[in-house]
Amino acid sequence: MTLIIRDQLVNPPTWFASFRDLTLYCHIFLRDDVVIESDDIDTYYRWIKPRGGMDFIEDFVRPGAEDGLHLDTEYNYPLTIVTDRIAPENVQGLIHRIRAWRGAA
Numbered sequence: 001m002t003l004i005i006r007d008q009l010v011n012p013p014t015w016f017a018s019f020r021d022l023t024l025y026c027h028i029f030l031r032d033d034v035v036i037e038s039d040d041i042d043t044y045y046r047w048i049k050p051r052g053g054m055d056f057i058e059d060f061v062r063p064g065a066e067d068g069l070h071l072d073t074e075y076n077y078p079l080t081i082v083t084d085r086i087a088p089e090n091v092q093g094l095i096h097r098i099r100a101w102r103g104a105a
Helices: 016-028 041-051 091-104
Strands: 002-006 033-037 059-061 069-072 080-082
Touching: 016 033, 016 091, 041 059, 069 091, 080 091
Parallel strands: 002 033, 002 069, 033 059, 069 080
Antiparallel strands: none
């Protein structure tokens, strides 16, 4: 399955360590392909790469170009988990919801 994370969820108030935890878990344990959905790929790549954020990210895609489970700030696609950030207090809940959607998809 492909997990598509909206680029806005890389920015604060997201905790970058929690972003890495989520992508690590989804990549290693769930064996998901994790991609970042963005219109501004170069800027986000330059933000993520030096912080080690590309370790578990397969690629960047344009909005709507990839099918899969979306993690987004608003409901734009049928398979979407909506959140305003990725942080220590919600990363386990996000993982639980991702695992639940994988069973339903």
